[in-house]
Amino acid sequence: MIYYSDRSVKVTSTSIHVDGEVYQFDQLSRIWHLRDQRSWRAVAGRGIWSLTSISPLIAAVIGVVIAIQLDVSAGARAVVVVAAILVGLAAGPLMDPILGKLDDSFDRGVYVHEIWVERDGEEVRVLQTRDASRFGRIYRAVQRAAES
Secondary structure (H helix, E strand, O other): OEEEEOOOEEEEOOEEEEOOEEEEHHHEEEEEEEEEEEOHHHHHHHHHHHHHHHHHHHHHHHHHHHHHHOOOOHHHHHHHHHHHHHHHHHOHHHHHHHHHHHHHHHHHOOEEEEEEEEEOOEEEEEEEEOOHHHHHHHHHHHHHHHHO
């Protein structure tokens, strides 16, 4: 029975296959997982996508502040305010891919996740990934397969 399968990992009722390496459950004395250090690159990327998502609002606020401080007629101020708001609204269609990237960053996570096994008295790292969602699916499959 296959519990999980993707391009590089396959979990069956008898073994774990990772990048061509096979780990038979009957040869494993222990299976565990670790959450390793935080990836600061992932944290910074998430921060950049967050700032990008609010940049139209920031641009509109800056435009309004500039319009208020300009020494021009009320009509010219209104034009600057309207232009700032239109620039913010024009960025609307870009929000979907930006928010998609931000959402993906939460799916992937910022920690490195690992699956380890003990085979013949030796501890072996089977899998290492930052994709928290994928890691969860794989580890649940390993647990189900090991219990069966």
